[in-house]
Amino acid sequence: xxxxxxxxxxxxxxxxxxxxxxxxxxxxxxxxxxxxxxxxxxxxxxxxxxxxxxxxxxxxxxxxxxxxxxxxxxxxxxxxxxxxxxxxxxxxxxxxxxxxxxxxxxxxxxxxxxxxxxxxxxxxxxxxxxxxxxxxxxxxxxxxxxxxxxxxxxxxxxxxxxxxxxxxxxxxxxxxxxxxxxxxxxxxxxxxxxxxxxxxxxxxxxxxxxxxxxxxxxxxxxxxxxxxxxxxxxxxxxxxxxxxxxxxxxxxxxxxxxxxxxxxxxxxxxxxxxxxxxxxxxxxxxxxxxxxxxxxxxxxxxxxxxxxxxxxxxxxxxxxxxxxxxxxxxxx
Numbered sequence: 001x002x003x004x005x006x007x008x009x010x011x012x013x014x015x016x017x018x019x020x021x022x023x024x025x026x027x028x029x030x031x032x033x034x035x036x037x038x039x040x041x042x043x044x045x046x047x048x049x050x051x052x053x054x055x056x057x058x059x060x061x062x063x064x065x066x067x068x069x070x071x072x073x074x075x076x077x078x079x080x081x082x083x084x085x086x087x088x089x090x091x092x093x094x095x096x097x098x099x100x101x102x103x104x105x106x107x108x109x110x111x112x113x114x115x116x117x118x119x120x121x122x123x124x125x126x127x128x129x130x131x132x133x134x135x136x137x138x139x140x141x142x143x144x145x146x147x148x149x150x151x152x153x154x155x156x157x158x159x160x161x162x163x164x165x166x167x168x169x170x171x172x173x174x175x176x177x178x179x180x181x182x183x184x185x186x187x188x189x190x191x192x193x194x195x196x197x198x199x200x201x202x203x204x205x206x207x208x209x210x211x212x213x214x215x216x217x218x219x220x221x222x223x224x225x226x227x228x229x230x231x232x233x234x235x236x237x238x239x240x241x242x243x244x245x246x247x248x249x250x251x252x253x254x255x256x257x258x259x260x261x262x263x264x265x266x267x268x269x270x271x272x273x274x275x276x277x278x279x280x281x282x283x284x285x286x287x288x289x290x291x292x293x294x295x296x297x298x299x300x301x302x303x304x305x306x307x308x309x310x311x312x313x314x315x316x317x318x319x320x321x322x323x324x325x326x327x328x329x330x331x332x
Contacts, residue, residue: 005044006037007252011260012049012094012234015075016056019082022261022292024310025326029290030259031088032327045252047238048083049094050076054132054227055206058213068213072097082310086319094238096215096230104237105230106218108279109204112162113219117278120220123159123203126152132227134203147263160205160223167274168199174273180286182269184332187262187289191269202271204229232272235284256284265289290332 010026013019027048034046052072061071076095083090094101112118125134128145134155139146172195175181175188182188205223206214214224235256239249260268265287273283313322 004042005252005255006034006042007045007239007256008033008037008047009235009256009258010048011258011264012051012096012231013079014051014054014056015072015079016060018075018078019310021308021310021313021326023079024082024086024322025330026259026261026290027083027088027090028086028323028326029332031086031090032323033257033259034089044091045239046090047092047094047235048088048090049092049234049238050079050096051227051231051234052076052095052097053214053224053230055129055211055213056132058211059129061213069097085311085314086323092238094234096234100243101234101237102215104242105215105225105233107242108233109225109229110218112278113160117163118160118204119163120158120160122156123161124154124156125203127155128152136200157207157210159203159207160217160220161201162204162229162275162278164202164271164274165199167277168195170277171195171199171270171273174283175269178283181283182265183286183288187265187269191265194266194270199270202226202229202274228267228271229275232267232275236281254282254285257286257288258284260287260289262289262291288332291330 008030010030013023030046030048034044038044050072052068057071058068061068064071072095080093083093096102109118123134125136126140127134128148128150130150131145131147133145133147135145135152140152141149143152144150145152172192175192175195182191204226205217205220206226208222208224211224214227215230217223217225235258236249236253237243239252241249258268268287268289276283310322317325
């Protein structure tokens, strides 16, 4: 890690609904880390933002009878206002609908396609709309998504694929030789266990006839980009990769620390480093996956209607008390 530079990120939060204390927890943790390293004299860059494409956003907008962009513009304000009330000192806030991001995503896609890292092929699989992920038959748990345990839909269609499988051996070796790459240790072991099985190629497109709210593929306008292939790139698009701030990117990236919830470990610890390897970039310095906030043993989730609304807690107890409580109750 660079001696005097610290780059910390939260996940970019999905705008299908309003923020809850799970979002607040990760953001407060990143804020505390950024304040600590600033006090130590480091140059700190703290990034957060919102993930604004995909099927769940399109459906949320349709249910309200408005355009997806209008929906995003309404919901993003709620995240920004909450961070202000919680005294979050982020240096940047990225939205995946911003031109500075979409241009970088399309440039990366075109480059990978031109170099044969992306190909077109027919696909058949089981699709979980809430998680926006394809699963194989063996992955399903009693016919449902193994992550959220909700029903899946069988889909057959042509799509574009990123050759993720060719980087499996490299990724295993990288994880084994970089002890700080995935933390805590249990999560590192979890990813290595996952990688004992053959890694398939990653479907990185969705046909516009099924989903039109996404970044168009630059080489085929009949498709949009898979939301995760779009969202993960925020960590480099916000720091100037492939744009005017390239020097800033090269200065910050070696020290990058991603704070994430454990439910998005695979996307960050498998999809993301293989994408970066194909781009000719190193992985982030550290991916740290924390646990979930639960209600009666169940993950706090907007779809389960069991979320705790942080504004009410701030109104009753104040921001400092809430910040202290969240980090005291669930330590890293």
